[in-house]
Amino acid sequence: MTSRFRPRVMAAILCALTLAGVTALAGCGSSDASRGSKITLGFSAWPGWFPWQVAQEKGLFAKNGVDVELKYFESYTDSINALSSGAIDANSQTLNDTLSSVSGGAKLSVVLVNDNSTGNDKIIARDGITSVADLKGKKVAVEQGAVDHFLLLLALQEAHLTEKDIQLVPLVTDAAAAAFVAGQVDAVAVFAPFTSKALERPGSRPIATSAEFPGAIPDHLVTSAALTKDRPKDVQALVNTWFDTVKWIKENRAAAVEVMAKRGGVTTNDYNTYDAGTTIFTRQQNLDAFTPGVTPAHLDFQSNKIIDFLVGTGLAKARPSTDGLFEDKFVKAVPQ
Structure with a gap:
């Protein structure tokens, strides 16, 4: 899909x-x-x-x-x-x-x-990463140019970071979720129902969601x-x-x-x-x-x-x- x-x-x-x-x-x-x-x-x-x-x-x-x-x-x-x-x-x-x-x-x-x-688009990170600021230098999978990429940029901006501060891994959404579950990246930006797949990774958690950016x-x-x-x-x-x-x-x-x-x-x-x-x-x-x-x-x-x-x-x-x-x-x- x-x-x-x-x-x-x-x-x-x-x-x-x-x-x-x-x-x-x-x-x-x-x-x-x-x-x-x-x-x-x-x-x-x-x-x-x-x-x-x-x-x-x-x-x-x-x-x-x-x-x-x-x-x-x-x-x-x-x-x-x-x-x-x-x-x-x-x-x-x-x-x-x-x-x-x-x-x-x-x-x-x-x-x-x-x-x-209002929350079904999420940035989900592995265990040990508790905030968007912690993404500095980390591998983050997202569908480049897509709305969850937009969400990621909004979250990075709020954390006083830019895209240059992370290692962006461009993948279509289903592949991005799979790569995260397989441990190939540190975080992923995805939407429901792929959020459920991403959260299958033990210790993973949402560190930012669309609920924090009303109307986006x-x-x-x-x-x-x-x-x-x-x-x-x-x-x-x-x-x-x-x-x-x-x-x-x-x-x-x-x-x-x-x-x-x-x-x-x-x-x-x-x-x-x-x-x-x-x-x-x-x-x-x-x-x-x-x-x-x-x-x-x-x-x-x-x-x-x-x-x-x-x-x-x-x-x-x-x-x-x-x-x-x-x-x-x-x-x-x-x-x-």
Whole structure:
């Protein structure tokens, strides 16, 4: 399984190939609205996105009058590229990856905040390392250019260190967790469910988590800009379905956890340990996030921080424009 946060360097390549080889497309990242009324919605391994499985199994898409083909991607990377190339209509993805795709030319709309990571992204260290400051000179595995790399840089900065003070070992997330358990590195930055794997190493412990950096890792429902423009009623139905699903989960917790744990390939006990580390957003929290502001809780502020990261690490050659990226009208129209 590839990482939820693998860098999107292939998105721009796929975009260029699509434009060169399929001249009928109006632009890379646009949805083919002529292919029928069904909407293909992608998602992958992250606790904040597994509620879509509940929505499908409990008939909540149909209840809201939208025909959805829910497509699960074992590779999160493939889901990002599928949305960027127009192969699917909507996807569940992080703000980092959305901005990276936009920098590569994709035309996208963020229409919903599913959640914020509030602890399910962790920096886990071996026995004898008790703080981020102790990482100086140590080997740290992380998926380079990914959100957990971003988390690592934030934690190092707080400890008055830089990336140059550690030995960075670039590995995709599942391989990074395995390398840590095998004793090949001193610490690792990973997300759930790979946190559970990393903590199998005797004596290991989290020394920093996303809970310490509120708003740094938001996760979203992202659609093609064409879908938002041409089929707003269907996008509204998707957003309405999300909030109906959150309500259903709250009222039927045990049944919902069984569905989500099965989709994630973990036990219900393991899944329950992820609960506090993923904060599912209410409608009001969505409205607050979409509102312009000057704290990490606001998407415009956080997007600028992430763009600094993307440009600074070379994942984006220039600062992508966020004009029109954040579409809050659908959350505003959700029945209360």
